[in-house]
Amino acid sequence: MIEELFADEVVTKAVVRDVELPGGAGTMALITLDNGFDHTKPNTFGPRGLTALGEALDAIERRTDLAAVGVIGKPFIFAVGADLKGAALIRTREQALEIGRLGHAVFGRLGALKVPSFAFVNGAAMGGGLEVALHCTYRTISSGVPAVALPECFLGLVPGWGGTQLLPRLVGPAAAVKLIVENPLSQNRMIKGRHAFELGVADAMFEPADFLEESLRWAAKVVKGEITVERADHTGDDWDKAINDARFLADMKLRGAAPAPYRALDLIARARTGVDFEAEDEALADLLMGEELRAGLYAFDLVQRRAKKPAGAPDKALARKVTKVGIVGAGLMASQMALLFARRLEVPVVLTDLDQARLDKGVGYVHAEVDKLLAKKRVSADQANRLKSLVTGSLTKDAFADADFVIEAVFEDMAVKKKVFAEVEEHVSAECVLATNTSSLSVSQMGADLRHPERLVGFHFFNPVAVMPLLEIVRGDRTDDATLATAFAVGKTLKKSSVLVKDAPAFVVNRLLTRFMGEVIAAVDEGTPLEVAEHALDDLGLPMTPFALLQLVGPAVGHHVSETLHAAFPGRFGVSENMAKLVASGKPGVYKPDFSLDPEAVALFAGGDRPSTAEQVRRRVLEALAEEIRIMLDEGVVAAPQDIDLCMILGAGWPFHLGGITPYLDRAGFSKPRFLEPGVASVPA
């Protein structure tokens, strides 16, 4: 019985209450979906919840006095899909089939009643929640709904309770592939109620203030025949184009590395000629038993839960208040940080630099970005004025005197950074937190000569600062708890996910990416054709190929980090002479602006006489990653493999279907022993 797997199911109840429809339209049995918690714990469906809805429908089907049936959620939430905790415990394909069939059996009844059914989408509707609505005869939606989505493909599933079959026929293939495939593959984008209405997901839209009342008035008119809902017939749309466009996007993002979006597209294509719920059941069962989904569920849990409670972070109560921020430097990185601090902390931010022109440029960058936000109506005119007035520049560091948090964004050189902090310490209070944005230097060493080394902490952003969600927070050997707690609190206010890392060279993301790149470049140096090495890992579906990543980072920065790591771990991190040549050439990388290979740049890597095959490169890179992660865990760089994965997902954009990376290394047999217990991010035995 699958109920046993979902032992922790928070059951969404289906409470039925009779409603007299206005205008004498008769009685509606109104089903409220409610798991008994407030909106912070949304309605989900496991086997018990599905059964409860089925029982409610049993009673409704026995009645002969009804004119209609309605379904609505609890305040602010309609329903947000399947109970994922239980899904991760499914062990056999039969169980997987059962959960799919149960959903179809229950939801399908909403579309097969003797009277019309109405979904009143009053709040967030995702996944199975949206599918409940799709099975109903009619739908209304609140213009206040913040999120409508079918995020299954984001996790590694398909909308398998009717979504792939009903939605395309309702809204057409172009809108359906957008909701089912394209949005999930685009940072799991969600749409708002108004947009869903415009796409045709709902037949009518009402404002949230009296959404149910007006929905019921509308439903009464539909029941009485005063309103006829006209829907377009989409069977004549260009299905092939819609599906091929989405397939192209999936290939670009995944290179076939995750099966779910492709299965979803196949199912959508099938819906053109009629609904086939059995095909959905089969696809769902295959995917539920696939390792990519298990890795996806694991990754989802990491970013939803572990990222919010960083392992090893000190007591929040120790954090000191930050009422002013100082930033040393006024370059691009510093300016990006200034904008972020001003927007999120809403405290004065002062940039310092030795050069008035650079200061003007830095502050000017922030003001220009604020103007862009204003133009996009992301901030009001008053907020724009406030943000601009918060960010100022100073030629002298005495402007930091009343700052509580000073971060440096100067050249990546130990001597330069030590000098900067020595100067800052002349002006700031003894409690002011000093933070370094170093990507590879030792925080302990940087603080060694400070009067108060306990207030120095590593605070490593990823580029672009405003977008990348990860912060590596580095504890030096003398960093105290109050400093660390303040760093975590600031990170949280910046809406970043912070991971505590040890003061080890290049921390987590850059260390692994450098090891990864080092192996690829070494293979090229040895004579492997660049194109072969470049695509040797395509089947992982990483966000970028190695040399594309190098281009983004910049050869000089990449080379510099490799030197730092070579100095620390000469046995595992090489320094490529060809890379030095590329840096010296001043080229931005091996690609030209049109993304074709630059033959001159490629030629710099020529000369090796020990070429590898793509498979050899692939093995070499993955073995190296497994080795490096093992060493990092042994060194205690982070608390657990989960933190490695969290860093790679949030800092490098590594995909859910790999679970970051350690679930993939486990399932592909590169880790000996496994990083994670069997059943964690994998199908339980």
Next chain:
Amino acid sequence: MPSSRDVVFVDGVRTPFGKSGPKGLYAETRADDMVVRVIRELMRRNPNLPPERVDEVAIAATTQIGDQGLTIGRSAAVLAGLPKSVPGYAIDRMCAGAMTAVTTVAGGIAFGAYDVAIAGGVEHMGRHPMGEGVDPNPRFLAEKLVDPSALVMGMTAENLHDRYPHITKERADAYAVLSQEKAAKAYADGKIQPDLVETAVRTAEKGWGLAVQDEAPRPGTTLEALSTLKTPFRPHGRVTAGNSSGINDGATGCIVAAREAAEELDLKPKMRLVSYAFAGVDPEVMGVGPIPSTEKALRLANLEISDIGLFEINEAFAVQVLAFLDHFGIADDDPRVNPYGGAIAFGHPLASSGVRLMTQLARQFAERPDVRYGITTMCVGMGMGGTVIWENCAFEGAGA
């Protein structure tokens, strides 16, 4: 009454009234949400009124805390989606709150400060029991400014029976039965439903539902049944749950406008404000309040009681209505009085009731083009009465 501009009552609606308490319709519904529903329905029913032309939103509540606090006229206006440029305020005269909201904005309209205003009231007596949070000044009793019974409305009703011994419990019960009968007939004839706006309700246990009609009326109430009820305010007393209004939850609202603004916007006024008056009496017999307030309003209007063709008097207690009728020489069963029944049947969510009287009078006016004048009147805690005299916009002459 001196005024520079005529003031008209355009339209009024209310939520169905519920019984207060954990099993009541609105047990877990917020008072401000009920007001929001009323305001939105007023705007919906009067699409000619551009929302930005609403110059004021005056909402009454007796207990102005929690969901009835936060300057409920303003907060409900914002929640209802009226433009932020529309101001609002909260107002309180206990039971006559909504009535006072109407007369106060009417004063502003007559003066020329407003063209159009929304006035109404709300009381969720389940969430806000009578007397919640009050802190009576000890001088009231120390200096015998009021009788100790003055703050308990049921006791003031018993006091009224003492003052008018000829108003017996039997007479009060008979009046209550009549009120229930008239309300039941009005419902059966579809007179009440048009002024109700169906309102969503939800409880954690029962889920979402819809309030479509008043919960309190007890059609089929008999004298025998009433005679068995307890007299909670006095042993062997006369005031019972049966011959009093109940403890209720509800919200009301109406659009009040300058006649010229109504014409400009093509709104359809139902009544013209003729005069209004409030008067004070001894708090321990607050139920006589409508007598002096009505006398004063008649005087201001230069009218006699015989000019009044319809009476909507709030039935806080049967005895208080009977005292009024006796004073003006009107029979207990005079068909001009509360033709649709009254608060004994519908309930009395304190500060909301004044506008219910007006919407019912307006509907009766529409049916009775032969009637020119009507009054809405009610007694008020702490010893007051309030009366508004209205002229029927549908009046076609006495012979019609």
